[in-house]
Amino acid sequence: MKQEILHIQTSAFNALAHPLRLKILEKLRSGPCCVCKIIPYVGGEQSNVSHHLALLRKAGIVQSEKRGLEVWYQVTDTRIFKVIDQMAGCIVQRLKKSQRLLRSLQETAV
Amino acid sequence: MKQEILHIQTSAFNALAHPLRLKILEKLRSGPCCVCKIIPYVGGEQSNVSHHLALLRKAGIVQSEKRGLEVWYQVTDTRIFKVIDQMAGCIVQRLKKSQRLLRSLQETAV
């Protein structure tokens, strides 16, 4: 049972572990969006973007809805952006930390 | 530059995208921990666990420190647990939502 959650969580993190997919989610930050807008935004081939959208869908991160010829995507739970932002925060802090370390090393070198 | 951050973030999420690595982090929740405790906790072979620890290290999620013969690991930034917990929250909510949907379908079936 706990094992199940672990696997769902794993596949959710896996869904975020690709630059193109993070870019897709960046586009979805402002709300539902048509695939026809997502493709030029993230760049690359249509079928490739579609595969990545499918992966995000299967991981439960996004949902799609057909509107005429178009398909619109949106995130299933906007808290996914908090996950992404928290991670960005961790990274920025880490970079700042190593920047401080570098500076102090430079000072002692003088 | 923005591209760089995206790649660091990608590799950070990738580091969380494996059940064994999530288990390692679970063990590190209570603070620094010796590899000799991590291995029996997560199960599996020593060299495999060591490879996963190396990946977490390279992604900047954890840091290691030698103490005599032992090596102790700890998370670089405890906010990583917020990232994991937020994601768990998303998943639980999603499961609850589909449970409600299932129940309402069962009711209309009666």
Added chain:
DNA sequence: TGACTATATGTAAATATAATCATATATTAT
């Protein structure tokens, strides 16, 4: 010094993921 212990690293095989190309499906317009 040599043996012992804890951990890391190199390597190879098995498996998974990503990108591309070709094709299928569904919707709309003629």
Added chain:
DNA sequence: ATAATATATGATTATATTTACATATAGTCA
């Protein structure tokens, strides 16, 4: 019905990840 459009899916190849086994390294102790 046919053509055109938007998107999804399947197949293939290239590449990356995971695991297991063997070996290396570094610290401790006799």
